[in-house]
Amino acid sequence: MKVLLVGEYNRSHKFIKEGLVALGHEALVVGLSDGFKKVDVDLEIKHKYSGWFLKKTRTALFKIFKIDLYSNSVKNQILKLKPKLSGYDIVQFISESSFICQPETEKAIFDLLNSWNGKSFLLSCGTDYPSVQYAMEKKFKYSILTPFFENRLAESNFSLGLKYITPAFKALHDHIYNQIDGVISSDLDYYIPLKDHPKHLGMIPHAINTDQIPFSELKIKDKIVIFHGINRNNYYKKGNDVFEAALELIKAKHSEKIEIIRVESVPYATYIKAFDAAHILLDQVFSYDQGYNALEAMAKGKVVFSGAEHEWLEYYGVPEDSIVINALPDAEAIAKKLEWLILNPEELLNISKNAREFVRKEHGHVTCAQQYLDKWQGS
Incomplete structure (x- = not known):
């Protein structure tokens, strides 16, 4: 055909x-x-x-x-x-x-x-x-x-x-x-x-x-690295302002435990390479499901904050917070989820592996x- x-x-x-x-x-x-x-x-x-x-x-x-x-x-x-x-x-x-x-x-x-x-x-x-x-x-x-x-x-x-x-x-x-x-x-x-x-x-x-996207098992030595990529044209539509507010909250409580990488409006290939060192990727807020940036990050084994609403959980029959973290339009709620992962790094490892397998199987x-x-x- x-x-x-x-x-x-x-x-x-x-x-x-x-x-x-x-x-x-x-x-x-x-x-x-x-x-x-x-x-x-x-x-x-x-x-x-x-x-x-x-x-x-x-x-x-x-x-x-x-x-x-x-x-x-x-x-x-x-x-x-x-x-x-x-x-x-x-x-x-x-x-x-x-x-x-x-x-x-x-x-x-x-x-x-x-x-x-x-x-x-x-x-x-x-x-x-x-x-x-x-x-x-x-x-x-x-x-x-x-x-x-x-x-x-x-x-x-x-x-x-x-x-x-x-x-x-x-x-x-x-x-x-x-x-x-x-x-x-x-x-x-x-x-x-x-x-x-x-x-x-x-x-x-x-x-x-996924054949082109190698899985990299997360290695947590010192700080938890959080990646926030911004497309300035879609800043509010993607909820980047909500993510930035959440990062300020988490920095106030756990600055010694985290490192934040922030890039803005870079070419796709640069964006994908930029989050290689990260454990967590902040993708988008106002969605029920994940888009391409989130899925490629998940395929690499990153723990992604993106759309994962109840409709998505029901459609795929998966437990909450097991594959991707639902990013609600609430800075405090996002900060709490970040804190949970920072204080429980073993959860990062589990979600990372689940995310890769989910993308391989469903996508x-x-x-x-x-x-x-x-x-x-x-x-």
Whole structure:
């Protein structure tokens, strides 16, 4: 089978491709390199308007003439790549806005790729209309919109994804859902909003190639090392302010027992290497499940603070605090969990091993790739 994977977010499609190839299929990833993260893709769509002057020019032209140079550039690149992007049995889009273009351009690109290939599917693994609308209706106990509801982020902040519930993006959502053969969710944060949708084919956990991620057994000699990686663009959305408040609390009580490593907005490869020396990784607060950064850290054997809500515990049938620590939007609660681990280092060793085994079992790229094949072929 030939599979075209459109768009990239962290390494979602890269690992699915590697699983498909291991199963004897052909796959190609086309997309942006995911901003500063610099994620590898097979065919990169260049962002030609990221420099200061070109960005200003683009903004001015759009304000005056409603012409978006970036969107036009992306569409033209796709058209020139038609021979390489045609004739696939399956095409799967990473999101409703795979190239971060204007909605009318995303619609045009979707229509082109859809017409050049066989069945089409959507992977819901980032902000989109269903997840943002669900959060806006406050159906989650907390979500990426919680900082917005608490007046800590302006409505204009792009990290909230509020653009996806505007009329133009809602129209794009409707157009895509009318055309696709199905949508697949990648974790509980996207599964829950889509659970009862007629096009939803179910959840396939984020694929991780654990063969490429060596497990390193934790060695605790002196201090417990805590890693906090910050993406400044998503600072409040990820709950970095909550983590920083928790770290201040724990430093006040146990400064002699801990070391804190803090990095900000670094490329993906640098980020992954930076937490090698850590025992604990602080990932994100406002989620029910883990994303790629958390899972790769867990695969390495780190003890991760991320989403692990009751819905996640029930879905996988695992005990609380045995694989990952649920990071509540409460600095004191996080500090208490940190203190528990600092004072009971044997728990770190147990969770570390459990985390690696969980990722290997539930997120293995070959197992996940087979699940994709089953859903694609069954639709």
